[in-house]
Amino acid sequence: MTHQPPQLRTVQVIRYVTPLREGGSLPAIVEADDDFMYVLKFRGSGQGVKALIAELIAGELARVLGLRIPEIVFAELDEAFGRTEPDEEIQDLLRASEGLNLALHYLSGAITYDPLVTTLDARLASQIVWLDALITNVDRTARNTNMLMWHRELWLIDHGASFFFHHAWDHWEEKARSPFVLIKDHVLLPQATELDAVDAEYRTLLTTEQLQAIVSLIPDDWLTVESPFASAQEHRQAYVQFLTTRLAHSSIFVKAAQDAREARI
Template sequence: MVREVTGIRYVTPLREGGSVPGVVEADDLGTYVVKFVGAAQGRKALVAEMIAGELGRRLDLRVPELVRFDFDPVIGLGEPDQEIQDLLKASGGLNLGMDFLPGSLGFDPLVFTVDPAEASRIVWFDALIGNADRSWRNPNMLVWHRDLWLIDHGASLIWHHNWASAQAASAKPYDASDHALSRFSPDPAAVAEELAAKVTDDLLAEVTSLVPDEWLTGEPGFDTPDDVRAAYRELLGARAVDVHERITMAPGRREKQPPPEWLRPWVEGHADGKGSR
């Protein structure tokens, strides 16, 4: 199940991403990064976040907790930026929240080290969901408590923007040549059998059932939200079988550069297992 919380205080917008999510406190005393349904990417970005994030969690990857986030634009009336005000006003009702990880650092492949086995699992997962947004330019990963966490999957499942050509689009190769983890010698084929075995129809039915009906209602070409869920299950189930055969990796590795001086004590503590949580 995915919990539902209600926003009680709008804290600040996050301007790094194109969707301009916001940091919002909720009635469970938690703080969340909220992706708004009124953003330019629309509700399909929230669908992708929910399906990809919950699927990743069931594949034992670290994804911050996702919640159904009920948002009343009234709590954001103090926001001075008119464009963000317009976004908040267009996002009343059900949105998607991701647990805020305080003190986390953005992942830099030239600073942090990732175990090849973990890198292999993440590259395979990204290929499964067709994630085009995990390059070294924009890794969409955080380091928190010395662990690697995956965030921002709204650009995945790209084929759901045109269901008429979804089958053909899903069958295309996955280009991982500039993946943020390509320099850590990932071997997605080595983990494919293990991970694909977990992507059963029952698991996909569980994950897609978490998507609220209102984010799926009215999808062109489908009569009901359950019909849309079935389409996601069919594509992801078929893709899991052989997606590892269609992953293009980088031809070589770049030499690792030392971290900047200010970050070196933290990285050295991470490397030898020291440091506080």
């Protein structure tokens, strides 16, 4: 069963609660004007809007595939918001992030997934490995699983390191057809024994229309920052083309994952 990509809500950030210093980009827990708490990813952080684009595309792809992702929203940061922040580093980050940012619903009380405590079934493990190979997610290792257990269910978080090719866009058409060699470090790879079945299912779910709907959510001004493309629309279409090409050649990254799994076990 697929889930249609939503039109993302936009919230106004009204209170900076606390930084989450685990990440290099200093995400933070904030309160918004809808009375909910969010993990805010800042456009002014080191990786800039590209990390937000990766977070948005990867998260909504996962949602369409039926995996659990906290709700993603656009978060508006007012220019006056950082004036009372005493920490200079955080104040600089807030000033550099005025305007539209990205946030995910804060899963209060969630705990980090520990593979030594919780074993996932082969199907779910295969689904997550397949997704991460598609989006070239380098950040789902035993050292940093980027998964949470919340109400006894597994939730995926932190996809800003995905699509690492888009920091330069060099030879991206060729990279769309490449295996993802870093899948060898994936925390769930040993359990991912159903990659062929998942591949057959997921390739039918991710239609070109689905991909275009997800990529259309990216705000124009995120696509014009240091962009190698002539327009936001051309930039969007490159993301769609990368994903459609990668899906058409999914057997390449599936075989690479299977080979890596055999070598690992």
